[in-house]
Amino acid sequence: MSKIEIKNLHFSYTENEEILKGINLVIDNRSTAIIGQNGAGKTTFVKLIKGLLKPTKGEILLNGKNIAEMTVAQLAKHIGMVFQNPNDQIFKKTVLDEVMFGPINIGMSKAEAKKKAEKALALVGMEDKISVNPYDLGLSERKLISIAAIVAMDTEVIIFDEPTIAQDYAGKEAIKKIVRDLRAQGKIVMTIIHDMDFVAEAFERAIVFAKGDVLLDGDTREVFSHKEILEMAYLEQPNVTKLCNELGYDEIFLTAEEFINYKENLAIV
Known part of the structure; x- marks a missing residue:
């Protein structure tokens, strides 16, 4: 079973302003939502986990190994991240090529990548779009394609950045099912998100960030029971x-x- 251990994690962009202030967490196989207002440190936190930033102090361990000792390319085999805006991620001319790109890039054969891509597209309900140019699809569908592209890499950890943006009810239901399916496969599923209703419906654990620290952490129902503490983080139930x-x-x-x-x-x- 995979886990991420965060030990005394600090991060600063400048000497005068600390963004993260000694975070200590264990991310296990419960689907986990990182919530908090803009500027709380959520995005910085997941960028550190993805290896896109390096801690000022402290360490992040993936299954016991310090990710600071791994390159971004090495981490890509273990941690996948779906961007908030699919247009920042999509660049191939067909849906199938787009979804195959990640698996091939981390060393899979074309045959294996195609198999993983087709499975991922089936998971997001886009298996009938394999020959379509992604930019001929709507934003909601491009979001699902970007999710499939990361799912196809078959990483141990998958991070969603604001997955419900531009999604209608059907899209949100599809993403909710994806989260549950990935969780059932034993993967670590995380999101940073402002949609509290979706957190309540889809995630088992919620961690509230405020001013670079963890204000609340626990079972989603327990976290949402603390109305006054949520208000301190400028969040609503x-x-x-x-x-x-x-x-x-x-x-x-x-x-x-x-x-x-x-x-x-x-x-x-």
């Missing part, structure tokens, strides 16, 4: 949670389905 609180319920409901099931069970009793 999911909409269903807020509504049920306003209606006078003490229980923490994360989704409408949970609340409906609760009411139906009361009616049966």
